[in-house]
Amino acid sequence: MDDATTGLDNPFWASLCSRHRGIALRAGDVARYPAAFAPFLGVADAEVDVDDALDTLVAPGESVYLLGVAPASVPGGWRLQAADPLLQMVCDTPLPVIDGPEMVALSEAHRADVLALTALVYPHYFRERTMELGRYFGIYRDGRLAAMIGERLGTDAAQEMSAICTHPDDSGRGHARRLTAMLTNDTLHRGRLPFLHVSRSNVRAVRLYEALGYRHRCDIAFWSLSRA
Template structure:
């Protein structure tokens, strides 16, 4: 079951972990726009026309991962991006020494939104933090680095929003946060996974170095309602 869940991660999460949040019409579901711009379909042969008309506002863009409809109705544009690397980790990782890691809450929301707007701007929305737990490292009164949980099912969890403020690069904060969350998830019986662009060689090398392995390349698309 884990393989099929990871092959269609938006749909799997919307049907399980985030079912209470899902806006759904038949075999099409999405996150509310204040949470994430993600839409999932049960499989590529789903007839999506009526569902898309009900779920997506004119001019709105949605992202799909793993599976996209093979046919889209008139008035819609489906654009394929470069595949992402989907990586998983099955063994505990070494946690390097470093500053205290704290769990982030609503009290830290402004700092989180400022950091993600700077270095992770396309996917983080005002209520994304409510999709799971988020953790961060503060230095000199500033949010220097963060990580969080996003997608997932009963057996899997995605590590997401792994980012460091440019003023604090090179200190190992992303490595420390990734290892700590990965070990926590493994201890809870969840398979940790993440997604990263092949163009982000620095991140790919980091994840491979600490113990993540590429499971597969996974399709990534944008769908826009043109009118």
């Protein structure tokens, strides 16, 4: 996995040009996910002229997000606003998987449960078709989806762990730890580098990932872009 970090400094663009190129909406050196999948837009580099592309790719009233690389300038009528950087973390060694309830592969049959859980605890970036970006797994308790994890961004060499979330009533049971270790190990077994993004303000999650064996790769810049 010597080249596994290639693209991680510009993960939206890298993913849209590789793993998700089949669904990418593209205008020159600007690409985005369809809105039903994710509100993410990437540019090849900071010097890209985005003037025409933004009018083509971003609907009126819509906000999109950029990670790692943003255009040096945007046209009049648009607002590019920096948010707090995210922690980008990676893991290159297998993790212990604690005992616990069954972990099930989530499918179309589970979509309503997934959307209900993410609407409750992970509402900002999960969309109707986000599940189609990769594999998703969950733990059920008393007939309710108690916790989940999935694959979102990715290249041939690296895979993002995403939507790691637990229902508030099931917090503290080790579900997130169990799911994260399982999918991390499976990703490593497939020859890809697991990575994830987390806000520094989410101290509990950062501590969990560090305790599991994830390490800080970089602080990665994050922006929102919308019509002014």
